[in-house]
Amino acid sequence: MELGELMAVLRRRWRWATAAALVGLLAGLAWALTTAPTYRSTASVYFSLQYGDTASDLVQGSTFTQNQVTSYAELATTPAVLQPVIDELGLPMGVSALAGRVQASAPVDTVIVEVAVTDTSAVRSARIADAVVDTLSRTVEELAPEDADGEPTVQATTVAPAEVPVRPAAPNTTLYALAGLVAGLVLGCALLLLRAALDTRVRDTGTLAALTDRPLIGTIGAVRTKGTERPVVVEADPHAPQAESFRQLRTNLQFLSLPGVRTDGAGGRVLLVTSAVAAEGKSTVSANLAAALAETGARVLLVDADLRRPSLDGVLGIEGSVGLTSVLLGHAAVADVAQDWGSSGLQVLAAGPLPPNPTELLGSPAMAAVLDQLRGTYDHVVLDSAPLLPVADGAVLSRVADGVVLVVNAVRARRAQVTESLQVLETVRATVLGVVLNQVERKEQAYDYRPRHGVAGSAPTRVPAPVLAAPTAGSAGLRGRP
Numbered sequence: 001m002e003l004g005e006l007m008a009v010l011r012r013r014w015r016w017a018t019a020a021a022l023v024g025l026l027a028g029l030a031w032a033l034t035t036a037p038t039y040r041s042t043a044s045v046y047f048s049l050q051y052g053d054t055a056s057d058l059v060q061g062s063t064f065t066q067n068q069v070t071s072y073a074e075l076a077t078t079p080a081v082l083q084p085v086i087d088e089l090g091l092p093m094g095v096s097a098l099a100g101r102v103q104a105s106a107p108v109d110t111v112i113v114e115v116a117v118t119d120t121s122a123v124r125s126a127r128i129a130d131a132v133v134d135t136l137s138r139t140v141e142e143l144a145p146e147d148a149d150g151e152p153t154v155q156a157t158t159v160a161p162a163e164v165p166v167r168p169a170a171p172n173t174t175l176y177a178l179a180g181l182v183a184g185l186v187l188g189c190a191l192l193l194l195r196a197a198l199d200t201r202v203r204d205t206g207t208l209a210a211l212t213d214r215p216l217i218g219t220i221g222a223v224r225t226k227g228t229e230r231p232v233v234v235e236a237d238p239h240a241p242q243a244e245s246f247r248q249l250r251t252n253l254q255f256l257s258l259p260g261v262r263t264d265g266a267g268g269r270v271l272l273v274t275s276a277v278a279a280e281g282k283s284t285v286s287a288n289l290a291a292a293l294a295e296t297g298a299r300v301l302l303v304d305a306d307l308r309r310p311s312l313d314g315v316l317g318i319e320g321s322v323g324l325t326s327v328l329l330g331h332a333a334v335a336d337v338a339q340d341w342g343s344s345g346l347q348v349l350a351a352g353p354l355p356p357n358p359t360e361l362l363g364s365p366a367m368a369a370v371l372d373q374l375r376g377t378y379d380h381v382v383l384d385s386a387p388l389l390p391v392a393d394g395a396v397l398s399r400v401a402d403g404v405v406l407v408v409n410a411v412r413a414r415r416a417q418v419t420e421s422l423q424v425l426e427t428v429r430a431t432v433l434g435v436v437l438n439q440v441e442r443k444e445q446a447y448d449y450r451p452r453h454g455v456a457g458s459a460p461t462r463v464p465a466p467v468l469a470a471p472t473a474g475s476a477g478l479r480g481r482p
Contacts, residue, residue: 010192012203012441017188024184025177032176037168039122043129044160045137047072047111049153068154069106073113076104076136085131089124102132112159122165129162200414208408208437211418217256217405217434218249220285222441232284232316234291235342243288249436250292256403256433268299268379270371271433272401274394275387276421280409281438283311286384289405294344298379301338303349305383305397307358310351312384316341323352328366334374347378358386363396371400388421398430405433410440 010017047069075081077099085091086098103116115132119125137156144154202208205216221242233242253271273286283306290302303324304312313320318339326332327349338347355361374381383401386393398404404425408418418435425432 010189013192016192017185020188020191021181021185024180024182024187026180027184028176028178028180029173031180032171032173035171036120038118038120038170039125039165040116040118040169041122041125041129041162041165042114042116042160043133043158043162044112044114045133046157046159047113047140048155048157069111069113072136072140073104073106075139076113076115076132077102081132081135081139084135085128088131088135089127091128098128101128104132104136117162118169122168126162126164130158133158133162200416201411202408202413202415202418202437203410204440205437207415208418208435211415212422212435214406214422214432215434216437217252218245218285218436219440220245220249220281220436220438222411222439232287232291232342234288234295235344243292246285246288246292247295249285249289250296253289253403253405253433268375268377268381269402270375270381270383270400272305272383272385272394272398272404272430273407274385274398274404274421275407275409276389276413276417277387278309278390280387280407280412282387282407283315283384285405285407285436285438286382287312287315290348290380290382291342291344291346293380293382294342294346297345299345299347299377300380300382301334301347301349301374301378302341302382303374303384304351305362305393306386307351307355307361307393308386308391310354312348313350316348318348318350320350321352323350324370325352325355325361327352327370328361328364330366334370334377359392359396362393363399367397368400388424389417395424395428395430398425399428401430403431403433406435407438408435409438412439 079095082095082098082102086093086095091098101118103118104113105116106113113136115129115136117125117129117132119128137158140154140156141152144152146152202211205219208216231237233240234246237243271289273282273289275282283304287302290300294300302312304310304320305324307325310320310323312318318341322332322337326337327334334349337352338349340346341348361367371381383397385397388394406418406421406425422432
C-alpha cells in the first residue's frame with residue numbers, strides 16, 4: 001500500500017481514528033483516577049574516610065570512598081539494612097516488598113547516597129527514608145575497617161533528611177491522559193490500515209483502474225433513501241447531484257462506438273446493464289439511465305430482463321404480471337404490454353410471469369427476434385439483467401446485446417468478483433462498454449449545482465432537450481426521432 005493510499009484511508013476514516021484516540025484518552029484518565037496515589041520521599045547521606053592528615057592521604061581517602069559509594073548504594077536494599085527498618089517501624093511487609101519501594105543511587109563523582117522511598121502514605125514514606133539512611137549509616141560504619149584507635153575509618157552523615165511530600169508523585173494524570181491519547185491514536189490508525197489492507201472491496205476509481213483497463217464511464221454517489229425505497233432520481237429530483245451523474249453516464253455512452261450497430265439511422269442499440277452479484281444497484285442504474293436517455297427526446301424502452309428476481313416493477317411502481325415472458329411465449333405483443341412511465345416518454349416492459357427455464361428462454365431465437373424488432377422501434381433499449389456470477393442469464397443476454405455496462409458497487413463488490421465477471425463477459429465475447437462505479441462515498445455538496453429558486457420570480461421548469469441528429473459512420477451517438 002502506497003503513501004497516497006494510506007493517506008486516502010486516513011482521510012476517509014478519520015472519524016474512526018479520532019474515536020480511537022478519544023477512547024485511549026478516556027482509558028488513560030480512568031486509569032489515573034482509579035490508581036491509588038503514591039508519595040515519594042528522599043533522604044541523602046554523605047560518606048567520608050577518616051584516614052591520615054596529609055594531602056595525599058586525604059586524596060587517597062576521597063578516591064577510595066568514591067569507589068566504595070556505589071557499593072553503599074547497593075547495600076541500602078539488602079536485608080542487613082531493611083530488616084532493622086521493618087523491626088524499628090513495625091512495617092507490615094517483608095524485606096522483598098520493602099526493597100521494591102526503596103531506590104538508592106550514588107551521583108557520579110560524589111560520595112553521597114540518595115535514598116528514595118515510595119509509599120501510599122506521605123508520612124510513612126518520609127519515616128522509611130530516614131530509617132533506611134540511619135540504618136545504612138550504621139551498617140557501613142560497622143562494616144568499614146577500623147583505625148589504630150578502634151574507630152571506623154568511614155563516617156556517615158545525614159545531609160538531607162526526608163521531608164513529608166505535599167502532593168503525590170503518581171499517578172500523573174496529565175501524563176496518563178496524553179499516553180492514552182497517543183496510544184489510542186496509534187492503535188486506531190494501525191487498525192484502520194490493517195482493515196484497509198484486508199479490505200477487498202472496490203472503493204474508489206484507483207482500485208478499479210488496477211483491476212481492469214475497461215473505461216470508467218460513470219461514478220454515482222451514494223443515494224440516501226429511507227427503507228428499501230429506490231427512487232428514479234432523474235425523475236424525482238432532476239437537479240440532484242446523482243441525477244447529473246446519470247446524465248454524465250448518458251453522455252459518455254452517447255459517444256461510444258459499438259461494433260456491428262447500424263449507424264445509418266435504421267436501427268437503435270441495445271444496452272445490457274448487469275453486475276457481478278446481487279444488490280449492487282443495477283436496476284436503479286438501469287432505470288435512471290433509461291430516464292436520462294428519454295430526456296433527450298429519444299424513443300427508449302426499459303426492459304426488465306431479470307426473470308428470476310425482477311425488481312423494476314417495484315422500483316417504478318408499474319404492473320408486473322405481464323411483460324417480457326408474455327412476449328417471448330407469444331401471448332402478447334410488445335406494444336400491448338409496454339407501459340408509459342414518467343414525464344419524458346419512457347416506456348417500460350416488465351418481466352412478466354417467472355418462467356422455470358429463464359436462461360434457455362433468454363437465449364432462445366425468440367429473444368433475438370424480439371430484440372431485432374425493438375431495434376427498429378426504439379432508439380435505445382436498456383436491458384436490466386440478472387447478475388453475472390450467480391446465474392448464466394446475464395452472460396447469455398450479453399451475446400445478443402450491442403454493449404454491456406457493468407455496475408460495480410463500491411460498498412458490496414469484491415475485487416475478485418469484478419475480475420471474474422469481466423472474465424465471464426470476455427469468454428462469451430461480449431462488448432463491454434465500460435464500468436459504472438455505484439454508491440461511491442463522496443461529499444455530494446461539492447457536486448450540487450441546483451438552480452437558484454426565486455431569482456427570476458419563479459421556480460425552474462423542465463424543458464425537453466433538443467433531438468440529436470443521427471450519428472455519423474463509426475460512432476454510436478443518440479439517434480433522433482424520424
